[in-house]
Amino acid sequence: MTSHEFTDEELMAQFQGGNEYAYLDLVKRFKDRLFTFIYRFVNDEGLAEDLVQDTLVKVYTHRHSYREIARFSTWIYTIAGNLARTELRKRKRRATFSISSLGSGKREYEFPSTDYTPAADLEGKQTEQYIRMALAKLPLHFRTVVILRDVQELSYEEISKIMKIPLGTVKSRVNRARLRLQELLSKLDINRRQ
Secondary structure: OOHHHOOHHHHHHHHHOOOHHHHHHHHHHHHHHHHHHHHHHHOOHHHHHHHHHHHHHHHHHOHHHOOOOOOHHHHHHHHHHHHHHHHHHHHHHHOOOOOOOOOOOOOOOOOOOOOOOOOOOHHHHHHHHHHHHHHHHOOHHHHHHHHHHHHOOOOHHHHHHHHOOOHHHHHHHHHHHHHHHHHHHHHHHHHHHO
16 A cells, blocks of 8 residues: 555554654645645744644654544644644734724635645735735634634534534634624725725
8 A cells, every 4th residue: 555545544553653654644745734724824934834843743742642533634733723823822922913994895705726826916916915914813713713614624523623612613703704804804905995
């Protein structure tokens, strides 16, 4: 069997048994997804790369604490999310920013593809920038569920396990976060047009 035929959980079990190549396969599978996930929190490429490395080091050093009662992806995203939230709390202590209320509008926004290429048009770049700005303004509990659901495309059940909150709370937060994000994006769009 080649490594891509193994599930994440099987690779983790092999790694726990001493197979270092299984760890490398897990790194290959998750490093880009983790970067995208963490970057949406911190909005800083260098910091996101550092936090991905920290996450992967924790997976390596805490490999024996993983139990297959949850999916491996749930476990690794929990680690990454905790590291990102800790970093955001540190930042918040250092500096705060205010959100201004500047109007409303009814424009639909979609998350741009993570396969964004330099050849994309200016509108795509602006949309990406507005989404990052709006995500940064969301309260952390809303930002987390939106990133996990709409960017990482995790199930509500996985998000519930990662965040350790009931399934109904996850669904409610996703809906409320999307509405809040829509409001923030509308305000940014109105300011851009003025």
